[in-house]
Amino acid sequence: xxxxxxxxxxxxxxxxxxxxxxxxxxxxxxxxxxxxxxxxxxxxxxxxxxxxxxxxxxxxxxxxxxxxxxxxxxxxxxxxxxxxxxxxxxxxxxxxxxxxxxxxxxxxxxxxxxxxxxxxxxxxxxxxxxxxxxxxxxxxxxxxxxxxxxxxxxxxxxxxxxxxxxxxxxxxxxxxxxxxxxxxxxxxxxxxxxxxxxxxxxxxxxxxxxxxxxxxxxxxxxxxxxxxxxxxxxxxxxxxxxxxxxxxxxxxxxxxxxxxxxxxxxxxxxxxxxxxxxxxxxxxxxxxxxxxxxxxxxxxxxxxxxxxxxxxxxxxxxxxxxxxxxxxxxxxxxxxxxxxxxxxxxxxxxxxxxxxxxxxxxxxxxxxxxxxxxxxxxxxxxxxxxxxxxxxxxxxxxxxxxxxxxxxxxxxxxxxxxxxxxxxxxxxxxxxxxxxxxxxxxxxxxxxxxxxxxxxxxxxxxxxxxxxxxxxxxxxxxxxxxxxxxxxxxxxxxxxxxxxxxxxxxxx
Amino acid sequence: xxxxxxxxxxxxxxxxxxxxxxxxxxxxxxxxxxxxxxxxxxxxxxxxxxxxxxxxxxxxxxxxxxxxxxxxxxxxxxxxxxxxxxxxxxxxxxxxxxxxxxxxxxxxxxxxxxxxxxxxxxxxxxxxxxxxxxxxxxxxxxxxxxxxxxxxxxx
Numbered sequence: 001x002x003x004x005x006x007x008x009x010x011x012x013x014x015x016x017x018x019x020x021x022x023x024x025x026x027x028x029x030x031x032x033x034x035x036x037x038x039x040x041x042x043x044x045x046x047x048x049x050x051x052x053x054x055x056x057x058x059x060x061x062x063x064x065x066x067x068x069x070x071x072x073x074x075x076x077x078x079x080x081x082x083x084x085x086x087x088x089x090x091x092x093x094x095x096x097x098x099x100x101x102x103x104x105x106x107x108x109x110x111x112x113x114x115x116x117x118x119x120x121x122x123x124x125x126x127x128x129x130x131x132x133x134x135x136x137x138x139x140x141x142x143x144x145x146x147x148x149x150x151x152x153x154x155x156x157x158x159x160x161x162x163x164x165x166x167x168x169x170x171x172x173x174x175x176x177x178x179x180x181x182x183x184x185x186x187x188x189x190x191x192x193x194x195x196x197x198x199x200x201x202x203x204x205x206x207x208x209x210x211x212x213x214x215x216x217x218x219x220x221x222x223x224x225x226x227x228x229x230x231x232x233x234x235x236x237x238x239x240x241x242x243x244x245x246x247x248x249x250x251x252x253x254x255x256x257x258x259x260x261x262x263x264x265x266x267x268x269x270x271x272x273x274x275x276x277x278x279x280x281x282x283x284x285x286x287x288x289x290x291x292x293x294x295x296x297x298x299x300x301x302x303x304x305x306x307x308x309x310x311x312x313x314x315x316x317x318x319x320x321x322x323x324x325x326x327x328x329x330x331x332x333x334x335x336x337x338x339x340x341x342x343x344x345x346x347x348x349x350x351x352x353x354x355x356x357x358x359x360x361x362x363x364x365x366x367x368x369x370x371x372x373x374x375x376x377x378x379x380x381x382x383x384x385x386x387x388x389x390x391x392x393x394x395x396x397x398x399x400x401x402x403x404x405x406x407x408x409x410x411x412x413x414x415x416x417x418x419x420x421x422x423x424x425x426x427x428x429x430x431x432x433x434x435x436x437x438x439x440x441x442x443x444x445x446x447x448x449x450x451x452x453x454x455x456x457x458x459x460x461x462x463x464x465x466x467x468x469x470x471x472x473x474x475x476x477x478x479x480x481x482x483x484x485x486x487x488x489x490x491x492x493x494x495x496x497x498x499x500x501x502x503x504x505x506x507x508x
Numbered sequence: 509x510x511x512x513x514x515x516x517x518x519x520x521x522x523x524x525x526x527x528x529x530x531x532x533x534x535x536x537x538x539x540x541x542x543x544x545x546x547x548x549x550x551x552x553x554x555x556x557x558x559x560x561x562x563x564x565x566x567x568x569x570x571x572x573x574x575x576x577x578x579x580x581x582x583x584x585x586x587x588x589x590x591x592x593x594x595x596x597x598x599x600x601x602x603x604x605x606x607x608x609x610x611x612x613x614x615x616x617x618x619x620x621x622x623x624x625x626x627x628x629x630x631x632x633x634x635x636x637x638x639x640x641x642x643x644x645x646x647x648x649x650x651x652x653x654x655x656x657x658x659x660x661x662x663x
Contacts, residue, residue, distance in 0.1 A: 218574055219631065221643050257533075411595055
């Protein structure tokens, strides 16, 4: 009997380990041999722990499983109360275009053999026969843009590093996924870590870097453990080391753990942190591509950007580019979170409307109350309201609607939400996490909290002050923390002026 | 532990990790894993090993939320305060914890059992509210369940 129970942190936080123990207990009592695979999560978090049993027809799912449901797996599984049918045929799975997440939830994350059997290493093998410039051109033509949030074309960044002359260059993976509502990096590192490793090796080949670092946040202990083990396996198998796959140049990876600072998700403060300094933002220029880690040319890319490179190399730039909308090419792993009926990870080509995502895919709110607002792109992203639900999911489209897609986290709130309170929280968060380098962010966030408190106390005149402050923070901050905090604040004020005083006063 | 013993242990950690590029964070993490906090006596040892000033090391320690300069309680309970968890009632979860422990954020209960820390996202945003107890994540923690968890921690 072959059984899959996810090792994903969300599945474990919902009781997967207890389910595993019960399965092993039950199997031992019945004298049945069980082959247990701790796979990644399929992304249907509302069904976790999602247990899959291999049958002649395919993998049949059961969820959400409790310890009490385990005994039933050893009887007639067709009549099991938690039976879901074939997992691959579930509507949530069938509607997706899984390119980056093709193997997540499917394979054993720590089996290099399964990784290869499911298409892994094909991209790296192809890259080994190409010049750096050819690899960079392939990534550029795919239209891949930075999935961390900024949306900068990955190929252009790589071309800059390729063109830089230096004795040592670096690939730095930004795995400091601090945005609320995002967990794609975590799921990828826990569910298909070798894919990230392959992407980093290809990046190294492309730009001539031999050393890679993954800066992984300390809040993700499971991802740290799984990726660390995957690096060890890749090194033992020669995917990493003095000669990549036996005949390439050298490339090796070291995992560095963060220390709880949100701002270290910003690439220059990440580099300072990696160098062992305070995670303070650096002014640009110089670009990290020219003077990055240790002052050397450095590619800094998000986990999802790097983990998407293998499929681009394996299937070609045109294959990837043919998905998407406008200048947003390929697929985006949407992370649906907060107050939703069906939360989790849903990878789709760019172009779905926000309304389709929230009402259709996520099934509306978990509480059953009307949706009041949707924050897209983390704590620095704007609040969208149902009147904007026709906005298509794309970088330019969201920018045009006064927001951003960021790392594609979508957090849904029902009508009981206090939007003034959410605006205050955005300022409070910025005050807590500001690195302190620039004044608009360091001082502005503190004054922002105070000003919102004055509005709450009935001083409607403070609204103009808040608007002015947001303008200063937006235009005067060094990085996105201070610069984008006005997004949630001003969108809350714009869409819900009655919560900030009267409509009249807000318009002044 | 005596001052000499602390210095010896920290020297050993520095010697083991000093070979890497930018080794200060890994060293501080190892020191904290050893002692549960960063003892003041460790700072000059680390500074000397890395050819930094003591102030530079202190500056790094004070910058990051993870490093603590005094020991925590027997258990560390971290409650996510970020937006996705708020959308599912994390504010009530946090309020219940603060009331049960009679502390504010970063406080330790009078009996030393639990230190309460805020955390901004555990990546469990589709099964919110999320908390972490000594490194173990728990999802969908409402106020009642929070109180139960704290009781289990001996608060």
